Amino acid sequence: MNLFDVYPLNDITIVKAAGSHVWDDKGVKYLDLYGGHAVISIGHTHPHYVKRLEDQLHKVGFYSNSIKIPLQAELAEKLGKVSGKDDYQLFLCNSGAEANENALKLASFYNGRKKIIAFSKAFHGRTSLAVAVTDNPGLVAPVNQTDNVLFLPFNDEEALEEAFTKNDISSVIIEGIQGVGGINIASDGFLQKIRSLCDQYNAVFIADSVQCGYGRSGKFYSHDHSGVNADIYTMAKGMGNGFPVAGISIAPKFKPKHFMLGTTFGGNHLACAAALAVLEVIEEDGLIKNAEKIGNYLMNELKKLPLIKEVRGRGLMIGIELPDELKAVKKNLLYNHKIFTGEAKPNIIRLLPALNISTVEADIFLTAFTKELNSMMVSA
Numbered sequence: 001m002n003l004f005d006v007y008p009l010n011d012i013t014i015v016k017a018a019g020s021h022v023w024d025d026k027g028v029k030y031l032d033l034y035g036g037h038a039v040i041s042i043g044h045t046h047p048h049y050v051k052r053l054e055d056q057l058h059k060v061g062f063y064s065n066s067i068k069i070p071l072q073a074e075l076a077e078k079l080g081k082v083s084g085k086d087d088y089q090l091f092l093c094n095s096g097a098e099a100n101e102n103a104l105k106l107a108s109f110y111n112g113r114k115k116i117i118a119f120s121k122a123f124h125g126r127t128s129l130a131v132a133v134t135d136n137p138g139l140v141a142p143v144n145q146t147d148n149v150l151f152l153p154f155n156d157e158e159a160l161e162e163a164f165t166k167n168d169i170s171s172v173i174i175e176g177i178q179g180v181g182g183i184n185i186a187s188d189g190f191l192q193k194i195r196s197l198c199d200q201y202n203a204v205f206i207a208d209s210v211q212c213g214y215g216r217s218g219k220f221y222s223h224d225h226s227g228v229n230a231d232i233y234t235m236a237k238g239m240g241n242g243f244p245v246a247g248i249s250i251a252p253k254f255k256p257k258h259f260m261l262g263t264t265f266g267g268n269h270l271a272c273a274a275a276l277a278v279l280e281v282i283e284e285d286g287l288i289k290n291a292e293k294i295g296n297y298l299m300n301e302l303k304k305l306p307l308i309k310e311v312r313g314r315g316l317m318i319g320i321e322l323p324d325e326l327k328a329v330k331k332n333l334l335y336n337h338k339i340f341t342g343e344a345k346p347n348i349i350r351l352l353p354a355l356n357i358s359t360v361e362a363d364i365f366l367t368a369f370t371k372e373l374n375s376m377m378v379s380a
């Protein structure tokens, strides 16, 4: 049997990982500023994480949501505390797309409406509703097409106000910082406008925090920079540091009914142990502050370099936009300097490192990146 070939692959096999480094099967060490797509939040194979998962595995790995799982309540309490949303409620699932599906569905149950506002360049996942609110027709199969989604220009307050006037909007879904779309920040004013319109029209504000959440931006949810609360936060990626766990944090005004949401695997014992270990490390090691500090350092240093068109981002979610003719830089960083980075488009490099990356590691990247840019200037 062959694998269904849906990913263009780098010819690299990772066999070992620790902190912000990974090693391939030939013993070559790489600096990981990609974190497997913003997933590695507390560093690879963090000792506390490994121990908590290992201990849990020896007790019970899985049982279904038909019994009490006290680890879920422990996780809800910890998440409420670390995220600063103690009075919210937690529903656990397995992936970012699934979190967004559940959020959009819950919003529709809540106000009985069907229309959803999403934004240009948004990415919310690949399942039915999640892909329908994703602004990439190439990912949408005919069966996913729907008239219920209205795409508006990002950060355009006038278009948003206009869209609400029919009073038929169920929810607005927005990434605080667009990831796949190229590291575009939702302005504080725009998020405040979404809040006030949702209040005025009884619509639901869904903050997709799957990539930009979990402390990466220097606040727990990147939407927090705006000073307003969303009604539902969706999260995944950094939540389990690689263990598939996701969730939605739900404002108190939503009242649960049995069976309105559900899952087989969501919130299992191992997933909760992974998520708890991540939050414990984030809290104990002050990783949100570190994300802010190293992120500011990286962005300030990057802004001094030549050739770059723009540096965008917050905390450790950074986009470096290069002129089109420099799109080889990302591959060169990987193959010449052994540094993994992400990309939005070939000319937009995304930095999504672990939140405990050090200044020394940031400097290794800055030195390599400067060398690459200098060599491009010489060859130009």
Ligand SMILES: Cc1ncc(COP(=O)(O)O)c(C=O)c1O
Pocket: 095, 096, 097, 098, 100, 123, 124, 125, 126, 175, 179, 180, 208, 209, 210, 211, 212, 236, 237
């Ligand atoms: C903002 C955002 N939402 C949702 C998703 C989908 O998450 P998953 O791949 O876990 O379904 C992603 C994945 O990249 C994402 O970046």
